[in-house]
Amino acid sequence: MRQICLKEIEKFSRLNFNERCDGSPPWVKDALLKQIHFPLWKYPDRSLLENKIAEFYQIPSSNVMVTNGASEAIQIILLACKFSYLPYKKILLPIPAFIIYEHLLLQWKQQYTCIPSNLNHSVDQQQIRQQWRSSKNTLLILTRPNNPTGEMLPKAFVQDLLTSAAKNNNILLLDEAYSDFAENDCVDLLSESDNLIILKTFSKAHGLAALRVGYILSNPAITSVVNKITIGFNVSGLSSQLALECFSESAQAELQGYLSAIKKNREILAETLKPLGCIPFASEGNFIFLSLSEEQASLLRNFCQQQHIHVRSFNEFPYTELPFNKSRLQNCVRITIPLDIQPLLKVFSKLKIIASPRK
Numbered sequence: 001m002r003q004i005c006l007k008e009i010e011k012f013s014r015l016n017f018n019e020r021c022d023g024s025p026p027w028v029k030d031a032l033l034k035q036i037h038f039p040l041w042k043y044p045d046r047s048l049l050e051n052k053i054a055e056f057y058q059i060p061s062s063n064v065m066v067t068n069g070a071s072e073a074i075q076i077i078l079l080a081c082k083f084s085y086l087p088y089k090k091i092l093l094p095i096p097a098f099i100i101y102e103h104l105l106l107q108w109k110q111q112y113t114c115i116p117s118n119l120n121h122s123v124d125q126q127q128i129r130q131q132w133r134s135s136k137n138t139l140l141i142l143t144r145p146n147n148p149t150g151e152m153l154p155k156a157f158v159q160d161l162l163t164s165a166a167k168n169n170n171i172l173l174l175d176e177a178y179s180d181f182a183e184n185d186c187v188d189l190l191s192e193s194d195n196l197i198i199l200k201t202f203s204k205a206h207g208l209a210a211l212r213v214g215y216i217l218s219n220p221a222i223t224s225v226v227n228k229i230t231i232g233f234n235v236s237g238l239s240s241q242l243a244l245e246c247f248s249e250s251a252q253a254e255l256q257g258y259l260s261a262i263k264k265n266r267e268i269l270a271e272t273l274k275p276l277g278c279i280p281f282a283s284e285g286n287f288i289f290l291s292l293s294e295e296q297a298s299l300l301r302n303f304c305q306q307q308h309i310h311v312r313s314f315n316e317f318p319y320t321e322l323p324f325n326k327s328r329l330q331n332c333v334r335i336t337i338p339l340d341i342q343p344l345l346k347v348f349s350k351l352k353i354i355a356s357p358r359k
Contacts (some may be wrong), residue, residue: 019204022340027250047061066235067235077216090135091139171222180255181259196219197222311333
């Protein structure tokens with residue numbers, strides 16, 4: 001098998017972090033040049049960006065808090081629960097889930113209950129409903145679309161959970177890091193419920209992962225508590241200023257074109273892999289998720305390694321250190337969708353995976 005030269009694959013070699021792997025959006029260079037006289041001597045002020053986010057979603061600015069990436073938002077919310085700044089002592093975590101949730105809960109020795117997935121890795125909605133309705137003072141963590149599967153939970157399911165949340169003083173933490181790649185988000189539900197926290201980020205669709213800018217959308221009671229326990233000046237001024245540029249007319253137009261291309265490429269890659277015996281999970285993220293046999297997973301991982309393509313394997317650290325993710329994600333692979341799909345299709349055209357024999 002001929003090995004593809006590095007120049008052919010350099011644009012899509014990092015397919016394991018769900019970054020905008022083809023590079024930053026074209027407008028970023030001009031935006032950076034405009035900041036050559038940025039007052040770096042000043043301590044940063046998040047309020048301009050928070051006001052712009054509020055304007056974009058047509059919500060009060062008190063419902064918005066900018067954080068050092070969505071990861072800081074997750075960290076602060078979990079710590080707020082641990083130390084009783086927020087009154088949610090019980091935590092429900094459906095599996096599979098974004099690795100940072102289980103990792104932090106274990107590190108901080110917080111009590112939490114995992115809700116195992118269905119056999120096909122989909123979220124067990126019935127079990128979530130049952131445990132949610134029988135729990136009090138509980139934080140439920142959901143990611144929509146889910147990471148690592150890309151599963152898009154129905155909006156009606158989220159609404160159903162929020163309907164019963166206030167009765168038991170429960171709150172839903174909804175991670176929407178990948179919602180730009182999906183058909184809808186749940187921001188409009190903030191006006192219907194005070195029992196909802198939404199996390200968003202500029203790292204994925206906007207292609208600004210290095211800036212570390214995310215944000216929380218919730219009711220003022222939540223954002224004010226979280227703000228009090230956040231370290232001062234948590235987001236750099238330059239990062240905030242560049243994130244502001246995401247709302248310009250040109251950046252928004254470029255974003256829509258990019259999202260449309262990724263959605264199309266997601267379908268193309270899924271159809272390309274099916275004849276090879278790989279049936280992707282129905283994803284609405286900027287990635288596809290494959291649940292394979294042990295033989296298929298080994299072959300795919302080795303092939304990608306030979307071609308210098310980095311995909312996410314769940315048979316490696318740190319997933320092997322997490323009890324629930326480890327037991328559920330063996331022989332699964334996740335692949336980020338590049339903007340330029342043709343070089344990747346060229347590589348996969350040389351891969352022959354034999355479907356597992358029927359038993």
